[in-house]
Amino acid sequence: MSVLVNKNSKVIVQGFTGSEGTFHASQMIEYGTNVVGGVTPGKGGNMHLDRPVFNTVEEAVKKTDADVSIIFVPPAFAADAIMEAADAGIKVIVCITEGIPTRDMIATKAYIKKRDCILIGPNCPGVITPGEAKVGIMPGFVFKPGRVGIVSKSGTLTYEAADQIAKAGLGVSTAIGIGGDPIIGTPTREAVMMLMNDPETDAIVMIGEIGGNYEALAAEWIKENGTKPVVGFIAGQTAPAGRRMGHAGAIVGGKDDTAAAKMEIMRKCGITVAESPAEIGTAMAALLNASQA
Amino acid sequence: MNIHEYQAKEILQNYGVTVQTGIVANTPDEALEAAKQVQANSGQSWVVIKSQIHAGGRGKGTIIGSEQHGVALAKNLDQAKEIAKNLLGNTLVTIQTGPKGKVVNKILVAEDVYYPGASEPKEYYMSVLLDRQTSQNVIIYTTEGGMDIEEVAEHTPEKIYKEWIDPLTGLTGFQARKIAYNLGLEGQANKEMVKFVMALYSAYVGTDSDMFEINPVLKTSDDRILAVDAKVSLDENALYRHKDLAELRDESEEDPTEVEAKKSNLNYVKLDGNVGCMVNGAGLAMATMDIIKLSGGEPANFLDVGGTANAQTVEAGFRIILSDPNVKAILINVFGGIVRCDRVAQGVVDAYKNIGNIPVPIIVRLQGTNAEEAKKLIDESGLKVFSAIQLKEAAELVKQVLS
Numbered sequence: 194m195s196v197l198v199n200k201n202s203k204v205i206v207q208g209f210t211g212s213e214g215t216f217h218a219s220q221m222i223e224y225g226t227n228v229v230g231g232v233t234p235g236k237g238g239n240m241h242l243d244r245p246v247f248n249t250v251e252e253a254v255k256k257t258d259a260d261v262s263i264i265f266v267p268p269a270f271a272a273d274a275i276m277e278a279a280d281a282g283i284k285v286i287v288c289i290t291e292g293i294p295t296r297d298m299i300a301t302k303a304y305i306k307k308r309d310c311i312l313i314g315p316n317c318p319g320v321i322t323p324g325e326a327k328v329g330i331m332p333g334f335v336f337k338p339g340r341v342g343i344v345s346k347s348g349t350l351t352y353e354a355a356d357q358i359a360k361a362g363l364g365v366s367t368a369i370g371i372g373g374d375p376i377i378g379t380p381t382r383e384a385v386m387m388l389m390n391d392p393e394t395d396a397i398v399m400i401g402e403i404g405g406n407y408e409a410l411a412a413e414w415i416k417e418n419g420t421k422p423v424v425g426f427i428a429g430q431t432a433p434a435g436r437r438m439g440h441a442g443a444i445v446g447g448k449d450d451t452a453a454a455k456m457e458i459m460r461k462c463g464i465t466v467a468e469s470p471a472e473i474g475t476a477m478a479a480l481l482n483a484s485q486a
Numbered sequence: 487m488n489i490h491e492y493q494a495k496e497i498l499q500n501y502g503v504t505v506q507t508g509i510v511a512n513t514p515d516e517a518l519e520a521a522k523q524v525q526a527n528s529g530q531s532w533v534v535i536k537s538q539i540h541a542g543g544r545g546k547g548t549i550i551g552s553e554q555h556g557v558a559l560a561k562n563l564d565q566a567k568e569i570a571k572n573l574l575g576n577t578l579v580t581i582q583t584g585p586k587g588k589v590v591n592k593i594l595v596a597e598d599v600y601y602p603g604a605s606e607p608k609e610y611y612m613s614v615l616l617d618r619q620t621s622q623n624v625i626i627y628t629t630e631g632g633m634d635i636e637e638v639a640e641h642t643p644e645k646i647y648k649e650w651i652d653p654l655t656g657l658t659g660f661q662a663r664k665i666a667y668n669l670g671l672e673g674q675a676n677k678e679m680v681k682f683v684m685a686l687y688s689a690y691v692g693t694d695s696d697m698f699e700i701n702p703v704l705k706t707s708d709d710r711i712l713a714v715d716a717k718v719s720l721d722e723n724a725l726y727r728h729k730d731l732a733e734l735r736d737e738s739e740e741d742p743t744e745v746e747a748k749k750s751n752l753n754y755v756k757l758d759g760n761v762g763c764m765v766n767g768a769g770l771a772m773a774t775m776d777i778i779k780l781s782g783g784e785p786a787n788f789l790d791v792g793g794t795a796n797a798q799t800v801e802a803g804f805r806i807i808l809s810d811p812n813v814k815a816i817l818i819n820v821f822g823g824i825v826r827c828d829r830v831a832q833g834v835v836d837a838y839k840n841i842g843n844i845p846v847p848i849i850v851r852l853q854g855t856n857a858e859e860a861k862k863l864i865d866e867s868g869l870k871v872f873s874a875i876q877l878k879e880a881a882e883l884v885k886q887v888l889s
Contacts, residue, residue: 220824268723269726269727292723293723294694294721294723294724294727295616295694295696295721295723295724296691296694296721296724297724298621299616299621299622299623299653300653302621303621303622303652303653303654330823330824331823332822332823332824332854332855334855335823335854345769346769347767347768347769347770347772347773348767348769348770349765349766349767349769349770349821349823350767350769350770350773351769352821352823352854353770353773353821353853353877356821356853356854357877360876373768373769375616375618376616376618376621400769402768402769402772403772405618405619406618406619407618410619426773428769428770428772428773428776429772429775429776430775430776430779431757431759431772431775431776431778431779431784431785432772432775432788433755433757435582436755436788437755438755438768438771438772438788439753439767439768439769439771439772439788439790440768440769441722441723442618443768443769443772447636448636452776468780469776469777469780469881470770470773470774470776470777470877471777471876471877471878471880471881472878
C-alpha cells in the first residue's frame with residue numbers, strides 16, 4: 194500500500210516542457226512512474242516525451258484522470274501552479290521549486306486548506322515508493338523496496354539515509370521529502386502520521402534540521418500515539434544562531450529550535466536519536482532487531 | 487536580507503508609520519550639519535547619535551579601546567560632533583556582533599523623542615513575523631518595551647500578546663484596536679496606536695518582509711506613537727519584485743568571502759573552526775559539519791555547492807575555503823544522485839592541479855552514482871587526497887588527519 198504514491202498513481206508534470214521538467218520527467222518515466230502527461234501554458238496540444246501536453250491542469254485531469262502532480266515551475270509562478278493543481282482536483286501535489294516568496298506560500302497554504310488535497314514541499318526532493326513510483330528528483334537506485342518509512346526536510350540527507358538503510362539490509366516503504374522552507378504543505382508530524390498508519394511500514398526514520406518546531410510537534414505526537422519504532426536525526430548541531438544554513442527555514446531563532454533542543458525533546462518522547470548522520474542505518478537495524486527479539 | 491535602521495525607517499515612513507526621524511552622516515562634519523538640522527526640525531536641543539550596523543545591542547555595546555557606547559545622547563552640537571568622531575571608522579562590539587565587532591561606517595543623527603510633557607513617555611515592544619506552526623503572520627507585542635523579548639518571554643510570558651493575521655482579510659480594525667487596548671492606551675494615544683499598527687502591518691506585507699521588530703515603540707509625552715528603532719529583514723526570495731529594496735543591500739556588512747562565494751553561486755557561511763567542508767545539499771552540509779565536530783574538529787564553514795558539483799564549482803569552493811587561514815583540513819562530501827561521482831572526482835583532481843600547492847590534507851567522500859569509479863580516480867591521481875565511500879570512513883579520516 195505505502196503512502197501518497199504507488200504504481201497506480203497517475204502523474205502529471207507542471208512545467209513539463211522546461212529543462213528541469215523535461216529532465217526529471219524522463220528520469221521518472223525511466224523509473225517506471227506512470228507519467229500520463231504534463232502542463233505548460235501555451236504548449237497544449239503538443240506531445241512531449243511521448244505524452245500529451247495541456248494548457249491547464251483542469252484539462253489534463255479531465256483527459257488523463259491524473260491524481261498526482263509534480264511541479265517544476267519557476268519560483269515566481271510556483272505558488273499559482275500549486276493552487277491550480279488543488280483547484281483541478283489533484284490529490285497529491287509535489288512542489289520541487291525552491292525560492293517561493295513566503296507571502297505567496299501563506300496565501301497558497303490557506304487556499305489549499307479548503308480543498309481535498311495534500312501538498313508535499315515546496316523546496317523538496319519529492320516522494321518515492323521504491324519499485325512503484327518516483328515522484329521527485331531523487332536518484333531512484335539508492336532506494337531499495339522495504340518497510341522503513343523516511344520523513345526528511347533535506348534531499349541529499351534523505352539519499353544518505355536510504356543508502357544506509359540499504360547497507361543495513363533493510364529497505365524503504367515510502368520516503369517523503371517534506372522540504373526545507375518555513376512554510377511547507379505537510380510538516381513532519383503529518384508525514385509521520387501517514388507512515389504510522391501505513392500497514393506496509395514497520396519503522397520510521399525522521400530527519401530534521403535546525404529552525405521551527407515541526408520536529409518537536411512530531412515527537413510529542415509520537416509519544417502519545419506512536420506504534421512503531423522511530424530513529425531521528427537533526428542536522429545542524431554546529432550551526433551558529435541567526436545564520437541561515439542554505440534552506441530558507443534552517444535558521445536558529447531561539448533556544449527551542451536548536452539541534453540540541455530538538456534532539457532532547459525527541460529522546461524524551463521515546464525516539465532513538467542518532468548522534469551522527471553516519472549512524473542512521475545502523476541505529477535503525479539495531480532498533481528493529483531489538484524489537485523482534 | 488538585513489538592512490540598516492535608517493533604511494528601515496525610510497520604508498516605514500513611506501507606509502505612513504511614524505518614526506523617530508533623523509539624518510544619516512558619514513563624517514563628523516556631516517554629523518554636525520545633521521545635528522543642526524535635526525535640532526531645527528524637532529525644536530529640541532538634544533540629539534541622539536546611533537551607529538548604523540547590522541546588529542542589535544548597540545546601546546550597551548562599546549567601541550573597542552574606548553568607553554563610547556554605540557548609541558549616545560548629545561546635549562549640544564559639540565558633543566554630537568565628538569560622539570560622531572568616536573564612532574565613525576571605529577569598531578563597535580555588541581552582544582550580537584561577537585568579539586570581532588563591526589566597523590561603524592554610518593551614523594544616524596536622530597531627534598530626541600523622550601522630551602518631557604503632559605504625560606510620561608512609555609516604551610512598548612512590537613514585532614511582525616511568520617508563525618511557522620500556523621503558516622500565518624503574527625504580531626507579537628508587550629508593554630515591556632526596550633527589553634530583550636526572549637528575556638520577557640522567559641520571565642514574564644503572561645505579558646506577551648500575540649495576534650494572528652488571517653491571510654484572507656489581512657489585519658482587521660478590531661485586531662488593531664485590541665492591540666491598543668491591551669497595551670493600556672486611552673484617548674489620543676490609543677487612536678495613534680491603531681493607526682501605527684495598521685500602517686506597520688501594511689509595510690510588512692507590502693515589502694515582503696521576513697521580520698519587523700520595533701523595539702521600542704514609544705508613546706511620547708504628548709501622546710504620539712513612534713518607532714524609535716526598527717529592525718527589518720526582507721524575504722530574499724521576494725526581492726525580484728522589489729528592485730528598489732534589493733538595492734539596500736550593504737555588502738560591507740557581510741563577510742567578504744561570503745560575498746565572493748555568492749558570485750560563484752555557492753551558498754557559503756563562514757564559521758570559526760579548523761576543518762573546511764564542501765557538500766551538495768543544505769541538509770547534508772549541516773550533517774557534514776556535525777560529523778566534523780563529532781570527529782574532534784570544528785567546522786570552518788557551511789558550503790552547499792548545490793546540484794551542479796562540476797570542476798568549476800569545486801575549484802571555486804576550494805579557493806574560498808582555502809582563503810581562510812584557520813583551515814587545517816578539507817572534507818568534501820558529495821552524494822551523487824543526478825550528479826555523477828566520477829565527474830566530481832575529476833573536478834577535484836583538476837581543481838587540485840589548477841590551484842597548485844594545496845597545503846592541507848583533503849578527504850573526499852563520494853557516494854552514489856559511479857562511486858567506485860570515483861574512488862579509483864582519486865586513488866590513482868597521485869594527489870595527497872584521502873578517499874572514502876561510506877560516511878563513517880570519512881569521519882574516521884577526519885579524526886586521523888587532525889591527530
